Amino acid sequence: MPIPTAEELSRRARDAAARCGVDLDALAGDSPVTSPVNGRPLLSVRRHTAADVEPAVARAGEAFAAWRTVPAPLRGGLVRRLGELLRAHADDLATLVTLEVGKTASEARGEVQEMVDVCEFAVGLSRQLYGRTISSERPGHRLMETWHPLGVVGVISAFNFPVAVWSWNAAIALVCGDPVVWKPSELTPLTAVACTALLDRAVADTGAPAALGQVLLGGADVGEALVASPGVALLSATGSTRMGRTVGPRVADRFGRALLELGGNNAAIVTPSADLDLTTRGVVFSAAGTAGQRCTTMRRVIAHVDVVDALTDRLVEAYRRLPVGPPTDEGTLVGPLIHAGAHTAMQEALTAAREQGGTVVVGGGRRLAEEAPDAWYVEPAIVRMPGQTDVVRQETFAPVLYVLPYRTLEEAIALNNDVPQGLSSSIFTSDQADAERFLAADGSDCGIANVNIGTSGAEIGGAFGGEKQTGGGRESGSDAWRGYMRRATNTVNYSGELPLAQGVEFPL
Numbered sequence: 001m002p003i004p005t006a007e008e009l010s011r012r013a014r015d016a017a018a019r020c021g022v023d024l025d026a027l028a029g030d031s032p033v034t035s036p037v038n039g040r041p042l043l044s045v046r047r048h049t050a051a052d053v054e055p056a057v058a059r060a061g062e063a064f065a066a067w068r069t070v071p072a073p074l075r076g077g078l079v080r081r082l083g084e085l086l087r088a089h090a091d092d093l094a095t096l097v098t099l100e101v102g103k104t105a106s107e108a109r110g111e112v113q114e115m116v117d118v119c120e121f122a123v124g125l126s127r128q129l130y131g132r133t134i135s136s137e138r139p140g141h142r143l144m145e146t147w148h149p150l151g152v153v154g155v156i157s158a159f160n161f162p163v164a165v166w167s168w169n170a171a172i173a174l175v176c177g178d179p180v181v182w183k184p185s186e187l188t189p190l191t192a193v194a195c196t197a198l199l200d201r202a203v204a205d206t207g208a209p210a211a212l213g214q215v216l217l218g219g220a221d222v223g224e225a226l227v228a229s230p231g232v233a234l235l236s237a238t239g240s241t242r243m244g245r246t247v248g249p250r251v252a253d254r255f256g257r258a259l260l261e262l263g264g265n266n267a268a269i270v271t272p273s274a275d276l277d278l279t280t281r282g283v284v285f286s287a288a289g290t291a292g293q294r295c296t297t298m299r300r301v302i303a304h305v306d307v308v309d310a311l312t313d314r315l316v317e318a319y320r321r322l323p324v325g326p327p328t329d330e331g332t333l334v335g336p337l338i339h340a341g342a343h344t345a346m347q348e349a350l351t352a353a354r355e356q357g358g359t360v361v362v363g364g365g366r367r368l369a370e371e372a373p374d375a376w377y378v379e380p381a382i383v384r385m386p387g388q389t390d391v392v393r394q395e396t397f398a399p400v401l402y403v404l405p406y407r408t409l410e411e412a413i414a415l416n417n418d419v420p421q422g423l424s425s426s427i428f429t430s431d432q433a434d435a436e437r438f439l440a441a442d443g444s445d446c447g448i449a450n451v452n453i454g455t456s457g458a459e460i461g462g463a464f465g466g467e468k469q470t471g472g473g474r475e476s477g478s479d480a481w482r483g484y485m486r487r488a489t490n491t492v493n494y495s496g497e498l499p500l501a502q503g504v505e506f507p508l
C-alpha cells in the first residue's frame with residue numbers, strides 16, 4: 001500500500017480526536033504537528049507558554065483541596081469511568097498514537113491497553129491504600145501509618161509512549177487523591193489532548209472537581225516552569241538521562257519529590273542452554289519492535305561463544321524478513337523513526353561502532369526514501385562487536401542491536417551491568433541455576449530482570465523503572481502508589497498515663 005497522503009492522515013487525526021471530544025477549533029494554532037508516517041504536517045496546534053504553568057498549578061491546587069477529602073474508593077469511581085471511556089475510544093486513541101508516533105496498529109492498541117489495564121489496577125487499589133499498625137513499646141499506645149494524598153503531580157512524558165506513561169501516573173495519582181498537570185512531548189500533543197478530553201468527560205460524569213487533569217502543550221520552557229513550580233509536590237519525568245540530570249537537582253533544590261524514568265541500555269544474556277527459536281523471537285521483538293524506540297528496547301545481546309554464531313545467523317535471517325513500512329499497512333512490523341534526528345543518531349552510532357571494531361551484519365539502510373522523502377524508515381541493524389566499547393555503552397534511540405560474546409556467566413553479568421543505565425535486562429536459558437544467578441543480589445543490577453522473555457513489553461502490574469542513570473523511579477503497579485502519597489506516622493495514647501518512649505523520665 002502507498003504511504004497515505006498528508007490530507008488523508010490529517011483527516012484521520014481530526015476524526016479520531018473529535019470523536020474523543022477534542023475541540024479542534026479551540027486547539028488550532030500555529031505550531032505544526034508532524035506525522036512520522038509521511039513526515040508531513042498532520043495539523044497545527046496552539047501551544048502554552050511558561051506563563052500558563054503557575055495558573056494551571058494553582059487550579060490543580062484548588063482541585064487538590066477538594067479531592068483529598070473524597071474517600072479513596074469514591075476517587076476510584078472517577079478512574080473506573082476514565083477506564084471505560086479509554087476502552088470505548090481505544091481505536092481512536094490507537095489511531096492517534098499511530099499517526100503521531102508511527103507505531104503499528106497492534107503496538108498502538110497495546111499502548112492503549114496499558115491505559116485500560118492501569119485504570120483497572122488503580123480502581124482496585126483505591127480500596128487497598130493500606131497502612132500498617134505497629135506495636136508500640138508503651139502500654140496503652142498504638143502506632144499506625146496513614147497514607148494521605150500528596151499534592152499536585154506534574155507529569156512530563158516522552159514521545160515514544162505518549163499515552164501509557166501519562167496513564168500510569170494519572171490513574172494512580174487520581175486514586176491517591178492527587179491532581180495531574182501534564183506536559184506531553186512536543187511531538188505528541190494530539191494524543192495528549194484526546195486523553196485529557198476523555199478525562200474531562202469522566203470528571204464531569206462523576207461530579208469530580210474540575211482541573212483534576214490538565215494538559216499544557218509546549219516546549220522545554222513549559223516543562224522547566226513545571227519542574228520549578230513549588231506547587232508541584234511530585235514531578236514525574238520520562239525522557240533522556242540528560243533531561244533527568246537537569247530535572248532531578250531542580251526538584252531536589254525546592255525539596256520536591258522527583259520520579260525519574262530515564263534512559264535504558266537493555267541487554268539479554270543468551271546461555272548455551274537457551275532455546276534459540278524462542279530467543280530469536282524474544283530478541284527481535286524487543287530489539288526491532290517499535291523501531292527500537294522504547295526505553296526498554298533491547299540494545300545488547302551478550303551471547304555465549306558456543307551459541308553466538310548460530311544465534312546471530314538466526315537473528316540476521318529474521319531481520320532480513322522484517323516488514324519495514326508504513327504503520328498504516330496491516331503487515332508492517334517496523335514503522336518509521338520519529339524524525340530525521342533519530343536517523344542521524346542511528347547512522348552516527350553505526351559509524352562509531354565500525355570505528356570501534358564492529359561489523360554491521362544486517363540492516364542500517366534507509367527505506368522508502370523515494371515514496372516518503374520526509375519520513376525516516378530504516379532497516380533495523382545488528383552489529384557484531386568485539387567488546388563493550390563506548391558506543392555500546394550509550395543509548396541510541398533507534399534499532400541498533402550490538403551482539404557481544406562471553407565465556408563465563410560471571411563475565412556476562414558483569415557486561416550486563418557495566419553500562420551507566422539500569423532499566424531492563426533478561427536471560428535466555430534452560431538452566432535454572434543460571435537464571436537464579438542472574439536474578440540474585442549479585443546478578444543483574446536493573447530494575448527489570450526477566451527470564452526467557454525480552455527486555456521490553458512489561459505488564460502494568462509490576463513496578464516499572466530502573467537504577468543508576470535510569471533515575472531510580474518506579475511507576476505503575478506493585479506499591480509504586482506510595483510515591484504519590486505522603487505517609488503520616490500516628491502514635492495514639494489511650495492509657496490515661498504519659499509514659500515516654502525509650503524510658504525517658506521528665507517529671508514535672
Ligand code: UN1
Binds near residue numbers: 161238293294295296
Ligand atoms: C517506555 O519506553 O518509556 O515495557 C515505556 C515496555 C512498555 C513501556 C515502555 N510497557 O516496553
